Each structure stands twice: as structure tokens, then as C-alpha cells.
Amino acid sequence: KKRLDVHRPGNRNGLAILIHSGFLASACVYSAPLTMTNVFFSPRAYCKIILHAAKYPHCAINGLLLGKQKNKDGRMDLYIEDAIPLFHICLHVSPMAEIALTLVDKLATRKGLIIAGYYLANENINDLSTDRPAHRIADKIAENFNNALMIVVDNREVTLGMSSSPLRMSQFVEGKWKLKDRANIIYEDDIAHTDAMYSLLKAEEYRNLVDFDNHLDNIALDWQNQKLNKIIDEAVDKHT
8 A cells, every 4th residue: 555645854843832821820730640551542533643644744743632531440541532633834833822722721621621642743754753842832731630641653654554553652650751651552443453544544534634723724614623523433433
């Protein structure tokens, strides 16, 4: 199967947000025992991250993860329910970022979820680094949720015929970001190993994805991606 054009030339960008404006500062602080937690990733969240990266192979992209914790056998596991695409152009423009983050925070509260992490893909296909601006927002999320995730998309592994997840996941543990053991990452409905993602990419469903750059250009576009969510759900139902 043909490899996607995922090369991201040029210098990478980051999300340099002026946190002092108050976003997240007043949010509730969620805590859990620092045990070896499992992370469960919903098909919707997984697919939207990949589709965001596929839609803008020439750009750095970023977004937020929404989730919740559940007590399972005395361990607080993390369930990532959704991903909210943020930017592909204005990653470092504070006023736009603050608008987006405020809206996402309200959405999470309404759905009974928390902002549980941050994802990014760099411009360069070989770049798996996280720069200072990315760490700034991830650290701020971790201040309010101490099991937060930070995900980097490995662009080299984003292909039509992906047989494994290209997501490189770190979790905030004891004050540090530590690479998450793949044994503790569970992709629900085995989404990383089914044809659902292949079918979505082949049908170019990433064209239906709306991030906040799109929404701010045209506020009629739905940054919650309700249409795309339905498309993803249908693809998963068909292939699982």
C-alpha cells in the first residue's frame, strides 16, 4: 500500500501560549495514585490525531486530549475519549490559542471529561522532539491533572498500511515526563490493527477534519467535528 506524503519540511513550531491569562489556572486539580496506570485510547481520539497529521503533512500540528479516570482493581486507569485538533498554522499565537483552550475547557466540563493531555506532530518527518512551547502547555495541563499525557506522532510510521500505532506517548509521573510502556497502552476495538484507519485515509476523510485554524477562518466550521466523529464511528463499526 502506498505510503502517505507526510514529509514536514522546514523548522518546527510549537504552542507558545501565555498561560498567565488564567486558562487552566483556576481548573480543578485531579490527582491519582502514582501507580502503573493503563491508558485506554478510543478509536475516535486515535483516528482524529492521525487524520489531523495526514491533512497537513507540510505543517506542524497540535491538539488536546479529553478523557477521564476510572478505578479498576484499585488502579486509576486513564481513558482518552476524544481528541480536539487545535492548530496547523498559528501554533504560537497566544490570543487564538487562549480562545481555543477556553472553548475546549468548557466542552470538556459539559461532557464530564478533563483535559488529559496534548498531542503534536512536527514538520520534519524524522523529528520526534518536543520543544519548549510544547512542554509549556503540557506542563500546565499536568499541573491540573497529574497523570497527563504528551503524544508525539512518528510521521515515519503514518502510512496507509499502518500495522501499529505511530503515537509515541509519555506520561507525567512523579514530576517528570516518562515514556509510556506500550504494554500499558490499550487501543480500544484494536483500532491500531484494523482496516478502519486505512479506509478513512484511503477515502481522504481528513478533508472533513476541522481544527481551530479552520474554525477561526470560518466560524461556520465545526471545531467539535461532529460530522467526522460520525464518519469515524461508522468506519470502526464496519471494520471491527
